[in-house]
Amino acid sequence: MNQKVPSSYIIAVGFMLFSLFFGAGNLIFPVMMGQEAGTNVWAAVAGFIITGVGLPLLGVIALGYSGKSDLQSLASRVSPLFGLLFTVVLYLSIGPLFAIPRTGTVSYEIGIRPFISDEWSTIGLVIFSIIFFGITAFFSLNASKIVDIVGKVLTPILLLFILILIVVAFVNPLGSLQAPSDGYTVNSFFNGFTEGYLTMDALAAFVFGIIVIDAIRSKGVQSTKVVMLSVIKAGLISAGLLAVIYGSLSYIGASSVSQLGILGNGGAVLSQVSGHYFGSFGGVILSVIVIAACLTTSIGLISSCAAYFSKIMPKVSYNTFVIVFSVFSAAIANFGLSQLIAISVPVLTAIYPLAIVLLILTFLHPLFNGKKSVYQMSMLFTFIIGIFDGFKAAGYTITSVDNLFTSILPLYDVGLGWLVPAFLGAVLGIIIGLFQNKKVEDEKEQLI
Numbered sequence: 001m002n003q004k005v006p007s008s009y010i011i012a013v014g015f016m017l018f019s020l021f022f023g024a025g026n027l028i029f030p031v032m033m034g035q036e037a038g039t040n041v042w043a044a045v046a047g048f049i050i051t052g053v054g055l056p057l058l059g060v061i062a063l064g065y066s067g068k069s070d071l072q073s074l075a076s077r078v079s080p081l082f083g084l085l086f087t088v089v090l091y092l093s094i095g096p097l098f099a100i101p102r103t104g105t106v107s108y109e110i111g112i113r114p115f116i117s118d119e120w121s122t123i124g125l126v127i128f129s130i131i132f133f134g135i136t137a138f139f140s141l142n143a144s145k146i147v148d149i150v151g152k153v154l155t156p157i158l159l160l161f162i163l164i165l166i167v168v169a170f171v172n173p174l175g176s177l178q179a180p181s182d183g184y185t186v187n188s189f190f191n192g193f194t195e196g197y198l199t200m201d202a203l204a205a206f207v208f209g210i211i212v213i214d215a216i217r218s219k220g221v222q223s224t225k226v227v228m229l230s231v232i233k234a235g236l237i238s239a240g241l242l243a244v245i246y247g248s249l250s251y252i253g254a255s256s257v258s259q260l261g262i263l264g265n266g267g268a269v270l271s272q273v274s275g276h277y278f279g280s281f282g283g284v285i286l287s288v289i290v291i292a293a294c295l296t297t298s299i300g301l302i303s304s305c306a307a308y309f310s311k312i313m314p315k316v317s318y319n320t321f322v323i324v325f326s327v328f329s330a331a332i333a334n335f336g337l338s339q340l341i342a343i344s345v346p347v348l349t350a351i352y353p354l355a356i357v358l359l360i361l362t363f364l365h366p367l368f369n370g371k372k373s374v375y376q377m378s379m380l381f382t383f384i385i386g387i388f389d390g391f392k393a394a395g396y397t398i399t400s401v402d403n404l405f406t407s408i409l410p411l412y413d414v415g416l417g418w419l420v421p422a423f424l425g426a427v428l429g430i431i432i433g434l435f436q437n438k439k440v441e442d443e444k445e446q447l448i
Helices: 007-021 023-064 070-075 080-098 099-111 118-142 144-173 188-199 201-217 222-260 267-311 318-333 337-368 372-393 399-408 419-447
Strands: none
Touching: 007 201, 007 222, 007 267, 023 070, 023 080, 023 099, 023 222, 023 267, 023 337, 070 080, 070 201, 070 337, 080 099, 080 201, 080 222, 080 267, 080 318, 080 337, 099 118, 099 267, 099 318, 099 337, 118 267, 118 318, 144 222, 144 267, 144 372, 188 201, 188 337, 188 399, 201 267, 201 337, 222 267, 267 318, 337 372, 337 419, 372 399, 372 419
16 A cells, blocks of 8 residues: 655655765765865856766666666666666775775775874775775675665764764865866866766665665555655655765865865865864764765675676675675775775766766656667667766877867867767757657558
């Protein structure tokens, strides 16, 4: 029997979703972006919120709207092979290759690194990674409800501390906003837009959306409309919290430059800012909460990745994947935060547009009757541009191609050159679909 979902439960689910999203990148990237954006910080924040908040919200809603049970079945609207490959790449990106190791390195950078000397920093990261991912593996293996529990208990505490830091920073800023760095003197909005990719939340939304939908349905809700409304409400709670925190952290980063200078990464900035306002005591509190928040995200991602890969590779158990991913993530984490970010940027630059276009097509699905040709052509054109953007982000620019795309594609120079090709691909897909329909009708007439 269908039933109304209690408001208290929706709030709890919204907090749970926030706790899943709010991990490593959500702390470090807004602060670092604020440092670099300076006086242009609010334009950058606007762009960042679109990809760092708006797209994750749409990703969660899209799964409920599509009626699909998982990402692979949704992506298979392009083709079964694409559905498998895209899902595997996405899970690896938000899993053991980038996002999961980053939870460990951010925890170490903010929570441990300020309290040890430089000579012990390398071995410290090794020891911490083993402990951190050992705990992650333990809870992933033994406590399936840990994310929900930590979300209810940890998130209010985390929000309270962040709120205190925000209020203090706004009332008593570290300094005045400085001139933006070279990357943000122009196109601050678009730079913030692409910077939002680094949170990986739009990719994670395809995974966490499943958790939210299952949580709603666990209350006995069968109505698609009730599920959708509940998912939207929970998503808005999570998105609202993220947007406020992103804007505030960005301002904190922007106001810190006159005192701290531009540091190597956002973890170091947040640590020094917290130490400035609250001393060593504040640093300890921040350390505990940040480590716990990143641990929550790490457990959620390890569990989700292990569940998916054990599903497509049933001969390997869930427990085995948990252990393998935990060990692998611990090893990758020792590359260090700055190196992980540098490696992940080209990959995210290439695959993020595909995720965005898939989201858009999911909502427009009824308008073109779900024709595969629309999905296929739009995604193909997006993929072509995304690949070259990825190479460019990695420092391998093909000059002739880059010059051609710059001259013919609007917004290519700010990383959004895929927009027009995606649209043209969809139009071409519609035309191909019409011809396919006509061909089918002609064949039917011949049979008659």
